[in-house]
Amino acid sequence: MTDLLQLVFAGLSQGAVYALIAIGFVSVFTVSGVINLAQGEFAALAGLVAISAVGSGLPLPAAAAVALATVAIVAVLMERLTIRPVKRMTTLVSLILTLGVSTALKALMLLVFGPNAEGLTPFTPGGFTVAGVSIRYQELWILAIAAVVASAVYWFYDHTLAGKSLRACAEQPVAARLVGISLGRASLMAFLIAGCVGAVAGVLASPIYFTSWESGLTLGLKGFVAATLGGLVSVRGAVLGGLLLGVLENLTAGYISTGLRDAVAFLLLIVVLVARPSGVFGRHAEARV
Amino acid sequence: MARPALRLPGPHRRRSRRGDVIGITVIAVLLVALALFAPPGLTNVGVYALIYSLAALGLSLLMGLAGQVSLGQAGFFAIGAYTQAVLVTRYEVGALLASVAAVAVTMTVALLVGLPLLRLRGHYLALATLGFGIIVTVLATESDFLGATSGIFGIAKPEFNGRTYDSTTEYFLLLVPVVLLGLLLARNVVESRIGRALGAVNDSEVAAESLGVDTFRLRVQVFVLSAAYASVAGTAFAHWLGVVNPNTANFPLSVSFLLMAVLGGVGTVYGAVIGAFAVEGLDDGLRRLIPELVPGAVGEVQLIGFGILLTTIMIFLPGGLHQLWTTARRRLSGSDLEGGGPPADADATADAVAPPPDESPLLAREGRPVAGTPLLEVSGLTKRFGGVTAVDDFDLTVHAGEIVALIGPNGAGKTTAFNMISGAVDPTAGTVTMAGMRVEGRKPHVFARAGATRTFQNLQIFTSATVLGNVMVGRHLRSRTGLLGAALVLPARREERALEASARELLDLLGLGPDADRLAVDLPFGRQRLVEVARALALEPDLLLLDEPMAGLSGAERRDLARLLRRLRAGGMAIVLVEHDVEAVLALADRVAVLEDGVRIALGAPEEVRHDPAVVAAYLGVEPEDSSAVAVAETGPGELR
Numbered sequence: 001m002t003d004l005l006q007l008v009f010a011g012l013s014q015g016a017v018y019a020l021i022a023i024g025f026v027s028v029f030t031v032s033g034v035i036n037l038a039q040g041e042f043a044a045l046a047g048l049v050a051i052s053a054v055g056s057g058l059p060l061p062a063a064a065a066v067a068l069a070t071v072a073i074v075a076v077l078m079e080r081l082t083i084r085p086v087k088r089m090t091t092l093v094s095l096i097l098t099l100g101v102s103t104a105l106k107a108l109m110l111l112v113f114g115p116n117a118e119g120l121t122p123f124t125p126g127g128f129t130v131a132g133v134s135i136r137y138q139e140l141w142i143l144a145i146a147a148v149v150a151s152a153v154y155w156f157y158d159h160t161l162a163g164k165s166l167r168a169c170a171e172q173p174v175a176a177r178l179v180g181i182s183l184g185r186a187s188l189m190a191f192l193i194a195g196c197v198g199a200v201a202g203v204l205a206s207p208i209y210f211t212s213w214e215s216g217l218t219l220g221l222k223g224f225v226a227a228t229l230g231g232l233v234s235v236r237g238a239v240l241g242g243l244l245l246g247v248l249e250n251l252t253a254g255y256i257s258t259g260l261r262d263a264v265a266f267l268l269l270i271v272v273l274v275a276r277p278s279g280v281f282g283r284h285a286e287a288r289v
Numbered sequence: 290m291a292r293p294a295l296r297l298p299g300p301h302r303r304r305s306r307r308g309d310v311i312g313i314t315v316i317a318v319l320l321v322a323l324a325l326f327a328p329p330g331l332t333n334v335g336v337y338a339l340i341y342s343l344a345a346l347g348l349s350l351l352m353g354l355a356g357q358v359s360l361g362q363a364g365f366f367a368i369g370a371y372t373q374a375v376l377v378t379r380y381e382v383g384a385l386l387a388s389v390a391a392v393a394v395t396m397t398v399a400l401l402v403g404l405p406l407l408r409l410r411g412h413y414l415a416l417a418t419l420g421f422g423i424i425v426t427v428l429a430t431e432s433d434f435l436g437a438t439s440g441i442f443g444i445a446k447p448e449f450n451g452r453t454y455d456s457t458t459e460y461f462l463l464l465v466p467v468v469l470l471g472l473l474l475a476r477n478v479v480e481s482r483i484g485r486a487l488g489a490v491n492d493s494e495v496a497a498e499s500l501g502v503d504t505f506r507l508r509v510q511v512f513v514l515s516a517a518y519a520s521v522a523g524t525a526f527a528h529w530l531g532v533v534n535p536n537t538a539n540f541p542l543s544v545s546f547l548l549m550a551v552l553g554g555v556g557t558v559y560g561a562v563i564g565a566f567a568v569e570g571l572d573d574g575l576r577r578l579i580p581e582l583v584p585g586a587v588g589e590v591q592l593i594g595f596g597i598l599l600t601t602i603m604i605f606l607p608g609g610l611h612q613l614w615t616t617a618r619r620r621l622s623g624s625d626l627e628g629g630g631p632p633a634d635a636d637a638t639a640d641a642v643a644p645p646p647d648e649s650p651l652l653a654r655e656g657r658p659v660a661g662t663p664l665l666e667v668s669g670l671t672k673r674f675g676g677v678t679a680v681d682d683f684d685l686t687v688h689a690g691e692i693v694a695l696i697g698p699n700g701a702g703k704t705t706a707f708n709m710i711s712g713a714v715d716p717t718a719g720t721v722t723m724a725g726m727r728v729e730g731r732k733p734h735v736f737a738r739a740g741a742t743r744t745f746q747n748l749q750i751f752t753s754a755t756v757l758g759n760v761m762v763g764r765h766l767r768s769r770t771g772l773l774g775a776a777l778v779l780p781a782r783r784e785e786r787a788l789e790a791s792a793r794e795l796l797d798l799l800g801l802g803p804d805a806d807r808l809a810v811d812l813p814f815g816r817q818r819l820v821e822v823a824r825a826l827a828l829e830p831d832l833l834l835l836d837e838p839m840a841g842l843s844g845a846e847r848r849d850l851a852r853l854l855r856r857l858r859a860g861g862m863a864i865v866l867v868e869h870d871v872e873a874v875l876a877l878a879d880r881v882a883v884l885e886d887g888v889r890i891a892l893g894a895p896e897e898v899r900h901d902p903a904v905v906a907a908y909l910g911v912e913p914e915d916s917s918a919v920a921v922a923e924t925g926p927g928e929l930r
């Protein structure tokens with residue numbers, strides 16, 4: 001029982017990281033129909049920038065802010081330089097395009113930060129034990145900040161004019177344009193949100209899960225799986241999907257085999273998509289002929 | 290040398306066989322020259338380029354034909370390599386036999402993986418293949434049998450007839466015929482019935498399926514074929530490097546396969562080979578260059594070039610080097626190639642045609658159901674979209690050899706009914722039986738196999754094909770060459786010729802003969818409608834569903850089409866048409882069904898329906914007692930909207 005609780009708790013904090021990345025996927029996909037394969041790189045880049053900022057003597061909050069700003073700029077540049085110029089964005093084009101950006105970012109990180117995996121200093125070192133479950137303070141930070149950020153994003157979409165206009169672009173792009181919403185600005189905003197949530201996820205996760213130039217691949221993929229579990233169009237679904245994935249992964253690692261941890265996400269993806277294409281938490285959408 | 294090609298009727302005709310022979314010969318000569326005259330360092334890069342070009346070729350086929358991108362091609366590459374390594378080192382199987390087994394194993398895995406995976410679409414499929422690649426890496430790393438992280442060592446260089454191919458040049462020359470053969474087979478598949486059907490699927494899936502193309506099945510086949518190419522590359526890789534480790538399934542390798550295919554031009558078979566050489570050259574160059582520019586750079590630094598290249602190609606040159614080549618060639622030869630359009634004698638043909646009204650039966654053939662027997666039975670068909678009931682409890686029986694018209698105001702549910710009957714949309718309730726077979730909720734190709742097809746209100750022309758190409762897709766079920774036969778070409782050629790002849794005959798019948806070699810999208814709207822009709826007729830269906838076939842046609846064309854439909858009926862075909870031109874319908878149809886708000890309000894002979902008070906009210910929105918409205922209905926207001 002203690003084992004189970006331990007695994008579930010670890011899964012929730014890891015899942016919170018996936019959830020943030022998943023929100024990034026959802027934010028970009030709903031507005032532009034693009035699956036941004038560089039989403040994971042946003043997180044890895046934030047982690048590496050924060051680590052190197054702390055290494056050069058900045059205090060942790062300042063380092064986190066630098067990381068956030070860097071990734072936000074990268075995300076905005078990516079939208080302007082690679083998404084905006086494409087006239088006919090098909091699925092194939094968008095995948096290859098963002099894969100290209102992801103690959104270039106990865107290699108850039110390798111060149112700048114070197115090949116080694118490192119961890120950021122924890123926000124609060126150490127931890128404590130409750131009922132046999134050991135809890136690190138960093139995990140509580142992850143859960144708390146992820147909850148705040150996710151709620152903020154949710155509130156933004158639901159209660160602000162800018163958020164509502166993003167949703168309008170997602171649902172009826174032509175109508176949105178007719179009432180004067182700029183799709184270009186909406187797409188830029190979506191990438192900005194994606195960059196920010198990705199950066200937060202990367203900084204939060206780094207002290208526990210470590211960051212290297214390569215970590216964006218699995219982080220991004222799992223974020224995508226989480227988003228898919230939630231139907232790919234809902235912030236709430238993305239959060240639930242992330243938590244579910246984190247818990248399932250940790251249970252697999254704990255009860256079956258650590259090595260299979262990474263396989264779980266993709267088996268889940270395939271099973272869920274084949275059985276229920278609109279996601280576990282998504283509503284069913286009819287295709288129009 | 291290029292002269293004969295220019296005399297072909299249009300720029301979009303299929304590539305000539307002669308052109309392909311030249312292409313493959315040029316590549317062969319270049320490769321052999323490279324092996325003989327290039328410095329060893331370059332030949333070494335060339336060996337990797339040849340090996341990877343096979344995997345890239347497979348991927349290019351998958352992307353070009355099936356329209357699906359795989360981010361896990363390295364997974365299949367690794368399965369081929371590992372199987373080869375295990376068989377050769379552990380069981381001392383000969384290299385050739387082992388490679389046959391390795392390809393077979395990989396194809397089996399691809400089939401098992403593809404069956405669930407290819408039910409996914411677009412983004413999901415791409416990400417799932419990426420997940421597959423990662424799973425292969427994880428399994429290889431975890432398996433002690435496969436040597437865990439260090440992999441399998443000591444794979445010898447291959448030996449044939451007592452000769453070991455161990456120098457770079459020899460191995461290169463050993464690979465050249467393999468790659469050329471791979472090219473040839475791939476090219477044959479692209480130009481085949483299968484390639485044509487998949488091209489149609491990329492343009493309009495629902496239309497291709499309505500013509501009997503089993504999309505899912507073909508996609509799985511191409512996926513397996515693509516994996517087979519990757520596995521051949523894997524076996525060659527295992528022997529060349531002598532070591533196979535989990536890195537062979539690595540994601541960056543999948544990315545470079547993708548880059549090769551994209552750089553060369555997706556779907557063009559030569560492009561993959563050229564792309565492979567370009568990418569491997571770039572790889573080698575960047576690995577040397579970057580550490581000099583950035584001191585201390587280690588690892589996969591060449592990826593930065595790959596990433597930037599992928600992005601710039603997608604933005605500026607989505608067709609890859611192939612696009613560059615065709616644009617350059619078109620510029621060079623100026624208007625010669627641009628001068629598409631119908632051949633010069635088009636006007637002469639148009640004058641000569643003007644056929645005397647011919648009312649003889651058309652497309653009559655053995656095995657048609659006897660006129661008057663029930664062919665299509667629709668019962669209780671219902672569709673709800675959320676709270677809206679688009680079609681409510683619709684019943685209709687269509688007999689062989691009759692024309693039934695389905696009319697009703699806009700939004701009455703006619704097209705939805707068509708969509709449900711033909712399998713494009715799943716009904717909420719009700720049954721559809723075609724020629725004794727239950728088809729409701731099945732895919733459109735099942736409906737086509739039962740002997741029925743349709744046209745579309747919103748045109749679903751195959752935009753990348755010529756008029757002839759469109760119609761030849763319609764012959765899909767009347768031809769049988771499969772993937773294997775297509776790859777081997779010989780049995781397929783005669784069938785192709787017969788197919789083309791019958792398609793041209795049909796086009797002449799509809800007066801589309803002069804346009805046969807034009808791109809279908811270049812035709813005016815009304816002619817495109819006729820192309821859809823011709824395409825549907827190519828199936829030689831027992832039942833034809835036409836969704837507003839007269840829309841966009843001129844008066845003369847309407848009369849011609851009406852006569853054609855009568856001749857088809859005389860030949861034994863049953864026809865159901867949705868049409869707004871009520872007068873034309875009443876003159877043509879044997880029976881008329883009227884829909885309003887999803888409910889069938891009338892069914893009967895044209896004269897009965899014309900006077901049916903409910904129908905008059907539905908069309909004119911007046912109470913049945915209003916006699917002036919009935920008078921209008923009788924004289925016929927022409928086009929009711």
